[in-house]
Amino acid sequence: MAAKIKRNDQVQVTAGKDRGRRGQVRTVLPEAGRAVVTGINMIKKHQRSTGPQQPGGIIEREAPISLANLAVICASCGEAARVGFRLLEDGRKVRFCKKCNEAID
Ligand SMILES: [Zn+2]
Structure with missing residues (x-):
């Protein structure tokens, strides 16, 4: 199945604590059905000091969010957008917006 969401897409969160927020897809994890989106689904992680260059403390990073x-x-x-797929004459499959009917790719 073709992917509705790809790396570098601008996306909006539709559910969960970050609902309504927007960000850019940094990584897609197809097997997990998740993606890492810049600034979305931030978690606090406690980092232990591993030396003078790594002082430790609480760092914030994005956790993968369900596609x-x-x-x-x-x-x-x-x-x-709700995304649909359209087959071009040359056989390529492109995504399109079901709202305005414009191609997204
Ligand atoms: Zn549109």
């Missing part, structure tokens, strides 16, 4: 809770933001209409 089911993300929607691609359509560049044409600016909305969190």
